[in-house]
Amino acid sequence: MKAAILLGALAVAAGASMALAGRDETVKRVVVDGHQIRYNGLGPERWARRYRIEHNRFLAEQRHRRRLERQFRRRLHTLSQRRLQARRPSVPPTTGWRAKQIAAAETIAQESAGDPWPHCPDPFDGSGAGWDDTVNCENGGDWNDSPGYFRCGLQFDPMWEARFGRLCP
Numbered sequence: 001m002k003a004a005i006l007l008g009a010l011a012v013a014a015g016a017s018m019a020l021a022g023r024d025e026t027v028k029r030v031v032v033d034g035h036q037i038r039y040n041g042l043g044p045e046r047w048a049r050r051y052r053i054e055h056n057r058f059l060a061e062q063r064h065r066r067r068l069e070r071q072f073r074r075r076l077h078t079l080s081q082r083r084l085q086a087r088r089p090s091v092p093p094t095t096g097w098r099a100k101q102i103a104a105a106e107t108i109a110q111e112s113a114g115d116p117w118p119h120c121p122d123p124f125d126g127s128g129a130g131w132d133d134t135v136n137c138e139n140g141g142d143w144n145d146s147p148g149y150f151r152c153g154l155q156f157d158p159m160w161e162a163r164f165g166r167l168c169p
Contacts, residue, residue: 104164
């Protein structure tokens with residue numbers, strides 16, 4: 001009823017005439033805030049209800065569109081992060097640790113009477129192998145620390161860290 005009175009007042013203010021007796025209307029158009037609203041044969045209450053339905057549908061579409069945009073932005077961010085990771089060079093993070101381990105291993109090998117790594121090839125056993133071959137044999141190619149008693153890629157005895165300091169991360 002309030003909607004009928006409001007629309008009737010707006011119609012009268014716009015210079016149109018409207019019969020408010022029941023649902024009988026003689027005016028099919030009303031100007032509200034400079035916009036022409038057409039009833040298309042609907043009464044003010046039905047028009048207001050249809051407007052609310054359409055407006056709620058519009059709001060639901062806006063929420064759905066925003067949700068899709070958020071999902072799209074998240075997926076785009078994930079893809080860009082994967083691309084950045086794929087472009088990064090695969091340099092092992094143990095570059096400094098590797099040099100420190102090799103220096104300690106060469107000191108140990110020079111001071112030892114025999115081969116310090118008897119079960120694996122190393123530069124001091126005459127096989128022509130490098131330190132990477134020794135690490136592949138001892139620790140599966142990983143220069144970082146491994147679980148167990150022996151430490152780092154070359155599997156140092158923990159007492160050597162007392163002499164050389166920390167040898168691996």
